[in-house]
């Protein structure tokens with residue numbers, strides 16, 4: 001299922017800070033039918049691109065336009081999970097409280113996600129006591145309580161061990177199958193292969209190569225992507 | 236030279252004898268300071284939080300101003316409040332000079348910048364932590380402020396307690412605007428000043444220990460109250 005929010009059109013987008021070009025110029029149309037993985041070396045602009053798409057990064061030139069602009073239909077999971085100084089339950093309830101959801105509905109949704117991410121036993125503990133993997137699961141679940149059509153994830157498994165990564169990948173796969181569109185930055189090529197439907201390869205603030213994952217992994221067009229997929233250092 | 240022990244024993248006897256005058260001035264100290272604290276917190280906490288989340292033209296200037304006001308000499312605050320409230324001053328008709336209300340006004344002026352500054356500092360840290368999330372969730376300005384106040388309440392409590400400490404021990408301003416009138420505006424600090432002036436060091440010291448004890452009890456009470464809500468680190 002493709003969300004009605006798409007396509008997203010980036011036209012000549014550039015982000016500059018302190019006179020330095022961070023990304024751009026970027027021209028792309030995102031109209032995916034499965035998870036989009038954004039890959040590229042550190043500092044290539046993955047985070048900035050995701051933030052531009054989500055609408056939380058000021059762009060210096062160009063435009064980013066959604067077919068149906070409705071920011072309440074997006075959610076973002078940040079690289080190091082932002083855990084609120086509240087209980088686990090209250091972290092999950094927070095986005096719903098902001099939009100004045102009836103208490104019964106909050107309870108139902110929150111109970112569902114607690115169970116789904118396995119945090120029911122610690123629901124009343126301060127969320128700040130959770131482990132790294134639990135925090136990230138909490139951040140993902142909190143991003144999903146308002147049933148977004150698009151979920152942006154910025155290297156959600158960057159600091160996690162194999163087991164936590166596997167749990168999160170499984171969760172993400174289920175979410176994607178249930179119809180939420182994932183746009184995810186990752187530097188884990190294995191993960192990109194497992195999850196990607198489309199691939200966006202960034203290099204030096206620009207989209208270097210993009211296309212369906214099925215062909216891009218096996219037959220990359222550019223030398224840089226081929227080298228990156230081999231695990232060589234690309235700058 | 237008066238012995239510390241004499242002071243301690245004076246304090247002890249004042250307390251065990253349930254000295255009515257001591258109770259009266261201690262309760263007045265508490266009432267004046269806690270009233271000033273509540274008023275100052277109601278102003279300072281939203282102000283400090285607003286300054287953390289809202290960018291505007293004179294923000295840096297406002298923050299510097301508040302930090303500078305923290306260093307206001309209480310005596311000068313007292314003097315200015317005195318002039319404003321004195322019969323010939325602009326607020327003379329209110330007849331507030333030499334009343335506990337005048338003391339509360341002076342204390343509010345002294346501690347509001349203290350609380351606002353400390354509150355701003357911790358709210359700024361929390362805002363840095365929450366910024367991306369709250370922007371991403373499309374929160375309104377008001378929702379940002381209430382979220383930060385709620386989740387930073389422990390730090391705000393610390394800010395308020397700093398204000399309390401400053402106010403309960405303050406003497407210069409309230410002496411001027413209150414006048415240290417027996418049964419009307421005498422509080423612990425002004426009584427200490429009076430007894431010291433009279434040369435009754437033991438009594439002065441005794442009152443001093445009571446003052447310290449009071450400050451500790453209030454701190455502990457507020458901390459305990461905030462902890463019973465739920466133990467934990469956030």
Ligand SMILES: Nc1ncnc2c1ncn2[C@@H]1O[C@H](COP(=O)(O)OP(=O)(O)O)[C@@H](O)[C@H]1O
Pocket residue numbers: 017018022040041042043044045046047048049
């Ligand atoms: N606000 C900013 N000011 C200055 N430089 C920035 C800012 N944000 C990001 N950068 C720089 O821009 C580059 C791209 O950053 P980022 O989008 O985080 O890349 P990635 O997520 O691929 O590692 C990095 O070199 C980073 O240091």
Ligand SMILES: [Mg+2]
Pocket residue numbers: 046047048079154155
């Ligand atoms: Mg990044």
